[in-house]
Amino acid sequence: MAITERDRRSRQKQNTVPIDRLSDLPDSVLTHILSFLPTKFSVRTSILGQRWRFLWAYVPNLIFRNDSQKSINRVLLLRKMQKVNTFCLSDDDDRYRYINRENGAQCKKYQIWITFAVERNVQILHLCYSSWRDEDVLLGLPGCLFTCKTLVHLKLESCGVIPVRVAVCFPRLKKLHLLYVQYEADDALPNLLSGCPVLEDLLICLYPDMVYCNVSSTTVKSLVLDFISVGCGGRADRLDINTPSVEYLQMSDYFTEHIKCGVLTSLTQAYINFDSQPDYHHHLHSRSLLDFFDTLCNVERLNLDFSYCPEIINSVLSAWTTSFRNLTELELRCDCRLLSKFLENADNLEILCFTEEPREEIKSWKEPPQQVPACLLSRLRIVKLPNIRGEKHEFKIIKYLLRNAQVLERMEISYPRSLSSNEENNMLKKISLFQRGSRACKVAFGAASPLVFCKVR
Amino acid sequence: MAAETGTPTTLTLKSNDDELFSVAESAAILSVTIRNMVEDGCAGGVIPLDNVDGKTLASVITYMNGISAIPADEEKKKSYRDKFLSDKDFETLADMVLAANYLNMSCLMDAVSAKIAQVMEKKSVGWVRRKFGIENDYTPEEEAAVKEEHKWTFEGVETDDDN
Known part of the structure; x- marks a missing residue:
């Protein structure tokens, strides 16, 4: 980003003409600013003047919110930038959703857009659909997505099915957020995680229910599991957590004796919120709840909320002596x-x-x-x-x-x-x-x- | 960089209006431009920054000191940046983005660009033209053609107000 002689001269004048600054910015800086805007707004800046007419076409990010298929296709055709850094597609407005769903080719469209981004070395991919109640959830994700070598951050919300028999290879993926996505079978989640060798940040909001939820990763440092969030919490009959590198743990769930957690030696912060479910076994419950607390014993900051959990029986609690020596x-x-x-x-x-x-x-x-x-x-x-x-x-x-x-x-x-x-x-x-x-x-x-x-x- | 004994840990920066600032080297090297000068051994005396005025440089140094005092915690860094930029007006932001670009400070550049984008998003075409110092060099016909071409982006937008 070299500063030209013209820039230098205009800088010297700047005290007298304070308003004329940004127009001297190099195009690279202007497209950088535009890259933070939803695509609709960055395209709109073409009206500002001749210089701005095609600036939007060089913005590496594509951020679509409630835009029609036609508009999205137009942008993809007209843009002049080869690569895509960020690709966001969100649809949270019912009116637009209705317009968007005119024909059965919908699913194919998404696949084409995702493929478009993957082929252009996308690093951040967000797909957020609020239409989780509908069959849209079952949206197919193209196979190429799961071997995207450039992807650093993937967020899927209320859309897509994670397939069970697919080769997964995300060599750069650091952040994976899965909110209300479906899994073709329970094995789909461990299969997906096994293809993420450098994953650090994992968030799972579950919906719908799962029988066996196996969260295993040797690299994850921040783990958020939300199984009871407002309105659309899903349940896992059995939950196994094997994440030995976790430093930050946040968990909201119904507690059952079927929650098992491996050692968390690096844990520093934990936020645990357990709710109760109607049928529980008193004694078993108390013991396994305390066993779970034992896995948190290295924590420095702990937030425990089990106000809605059945009480721990006295005899089990009085025998509990685990030391939390790092807890401040x-x-x-x-x-x-x-x-x-x-x-x-x-x-x-x-x-x-x-x-x-x-x-x-x-x-x-x-x-x-x-x-x-x-x-x-x-x-x-x-x-x-x-x-x-x-x-x-x-x-x-x-x-x-x-x-x-x-x-x-x-x-x-x-x-x-x-x-x-x-x-x-x-x-x-x-x-x-x-x-x-x-x-x-x-x-x-x-x-x-x-x-x-x-x-x- | 600072491996040799006797290497100063404080740098002196000079703005284009000849103000001098002292700043810890560890904070100043957030700027890749400054870091390169230090690595090339050009930081012995005063480092001239021809494209940054004193007022902006003071602000950038406040940011350098503030952000480098925060340990590796992205959340805290982000909230510091948000707070740092919250009271800056558009003119200051414009100066900051120029300075961040010249100093090659990607974290400040991103934060300021995002803030400018956020301000722009809510404003009319007239406002953006004035603040960016953009001369409308379209003929009325051309302007109408551009508007027609990207009609979908103008749905529900009033373009004539000056707010």
């Missing part, structure tokens, strides 16, 4: 028995956020037995309690933490807005009288912003 930040939504377990087992915990999901049968807070846990003596700095309703056992928790946390800097207590000012005052009075183990500790007390409680599910 913990956010828990569960019943309070697990809170004392984590205080006991996370010696280096610095920041704790605890939201109790009250269950009638287990409201009793039991202090960790014997000596005060190590994290309270030397690590725990911040405690957040975002949903304190003024119940007896809650005061016991607050009292215990304030008394025993020797280096606590701050405790934030929030209560529901529905509390009367009288109840509020009583709570405040009571808490302010509690003995504090840390002189430096400040207690913040206030009505919670409604957002805290409006957890979107």
Whole structure:
């Protein structure tokens, strides 16, 4: 991108003519700017002036949103750039979808467009269709897609069927996002993953259901599995996770004893949200849930939400002693028995956020037995309690933490807005009288912003 | 680069209006242009940057320092970039894209280009022509022909307003 002599001269004048700058940019910079626009808008810039008339044709990215087949074909014919860097095709507007579906040749069209991009060394390919409810989901993907050597990022949303007997070779694929795609058979997913030797980022939102979901990759660092997302969650009767290099794990699922996870030695961050399903085996469930937690034991930041999960039975929980020695930040939504377990087992915990999901049968807070846990003596700095309703056992928790946390800097207590000012005052009075183990500790007390409680599910 | 002892870790950059700036070498080499000069051994004294004025260079250096202080975390880098660009007006963005292009800083170039594209997308033809300093050199007939040729891109667009 050489700067010409003309550019240099105009730069010297620029203080007097401040507006004339961008017109001196080289074409390569202008097409770079245009490459961030949806194709429809970059084509529209041809109206600006002679110089702009064909600039759009040299933009390496093709981004189509709700554009008609005719328009897409026109662009592909008229563009002058040989390669395609990014190819995005999304269709999230019902009106356009209707127009688009005039004939049975639809599927063939997609195949031609995808092939067009693959043949031009596409690096980023996004296909997003909101029409997942329809037979459009069954859209065939051309075989050449699965051996695209240049592809770095592939996102398929609500479209396409992953075939089971296809040669997969994605030597450069780093990012793979599969949202609501279909699998010809359960083996299609492991087959696909086996062809991705450098994959780092994998996201799977499941719909429809699967019998056996096998997520195996030795290279994946970031793994997101969402099986219960709003409205269209799919279920896997059996889920096996074998991803030894994972550093970031995010999981939303119905917990069953059929979830198995291999070692995660590199794990640093985990966000786990388990929901319950109606038929579960109590004892089996508790054991396998804790077995699953064991695989997270190296984590540094952990967010656990199993407020909608059936409780873990007492005898199984009391025998659980797994140490979380790297854990420094913990956010828990569960019943309070697990809170004392984590205080006991996370010696280096610095920041704790605890939201109790009250269950009638287990409201009793039991202090960790014997000596005060190590994290309270030397690590725990911040405690957040975002949903304190003024119940007896809650005061016991607050009292215990304030008394025993020797280096606590701050405790934030929030209560529901529905509390009367009288109840509020009583709570405040009571808490302010509690003995504090840390002189430096400040207690913040206030009505919670409604957002805290409006957890979107 | 800085392997020899005595190699300065701070560089002095000079803008085209003769302002001098000190910047850590580790931050400055985000610019491939500067990195090449350092590697070629031209960074002993003052590095002149003929295509960047003082105001823009100060801004670019703020960015260099800010982004290089963030460890390898793409999310955090992205939110820093978003915040950094959030209060910049179109003229500043125009200066930044020129500077990023000259300094060969791909991450800043991408972020600023995306921001300019985002601003352009919502604006009328008249606004873009004015801000880009584009002279409309079409005859009315030619302009009508171009519009007809890419009719589908003008669906639902009002082109005459100045906003």
